[in-house]
Amino acid sequence: MNRIWIAFAGLALSACVTINIYFPAAAAEKAADKIIDEVWQTQQTDKPAAKEAK
Amino acid sequence: MNAMIKYFVAIVALTAALNVSAAADLEVNTPGINAIKQSMQTRHAQLAPYYDSGAVGLTADGMIALRDAGAVPLAQRQAVNALVAAENGDRSALYAEIAKANGHPEWQAEIRSTFAQRWIQRAQPKWWVQSGGGWKQK
Numbered sequence: 256m257n258r259i260w261i262a263f264a265g266l267a268l269s270a271c272v273t274i275n276i277y278f279p280a281a282a283a284e285k286a287a288d289k290i291i292d293e294v295w296q297t298q299q300t301d302k303p304a305a306k307e308a309k
Numbered sequence: 310m311n312a313m314i315k316y317f318v319a320i321v322a323l324t325a326a327l328n329v330s331a332a333a334d335l336e337v338n339t340p341g342i343n344a345i346k347q348s349m350q351t352r353h354a355q356l357a358p359y360y361d362s363g364a365v366g367l368t369a370d371g372m373i374a375l376r377d378a379g380a381v382p383l384a385q386r387q388a389v390n391a392l393v394a395a396e397n398g399d400r401s402a403l404y405a406e407i408a409k410a411n412g413h414p415e416w417q418a419e420i421r422s423t424f425a426q427r428w429i430q431r432a433q434p435k436w437w438v439q440s441g442g443g444w445k446q447k
Contacts (some may be wrong), residue, residue, distance in 0.1 A: 258313060270322045278419045279335065286335040286407065287420075287427040290342075294349045297431070 339410045345403045356392055364445055364446065366437035371404065371425035372397045376437055376444055400424075420444060 291297070359365040364380035365373055373396050381389050404424060408417040429438040436447050
């Protein structure tokens with residue numbers, strides 16, 4: 256019986272972890288740069304490293 | 310006891326996998342986002358001279374604002390105000406649309422602040438940007 260409770264506690268804890276997905280700041284920055292490039296029609300001359308697939 | 314350890318390892322692996330998938334790229338290629346982007350791109354050609362002259366600046370909250378109405382001839386002032394209002398409408402919609410496209414409408418504020426930083430950082434020399442409550446020329 257004790258084991259079941261521990262298992263439930265583990266499940267509840269992992270559910271918290273998966274629901275509170277953090278904001279992907281780096282991905283958001285990359286997405287912002289991509290959109291800004293397209294809106295302003297600029298090439299990233301100052302950051303050539305970021306000029307890849309996405 | 311062995312079974313329980315295996316169980317916990319499985320749980321940890323599962324949550325780790327979910328977190329990795331959440332850290333992947335943001336979805337920005339939806340019809341809604343593309344339409345807003347297109348509209349902003351077209352408008353940028355009209356706005357660019359006002360950024361250059363300093364009439365319009367980039368605000369700290371990811372929008373644009375008429376910061377020096379005196380730099381705009383009276384006859385154009387109404388047109389500039391309309392451009393600024395339309396641009397800000399598109400920008401708000403863009404931030405909301407990106408948050409929605411990624412299944413997290415609550416990310417809108419964070420997306421807006423990320424964009425705010427990037428717009429300002431990527432602004433061209435001579436453009437005016439808002440920083441620390443005041444306007445500053447790049």
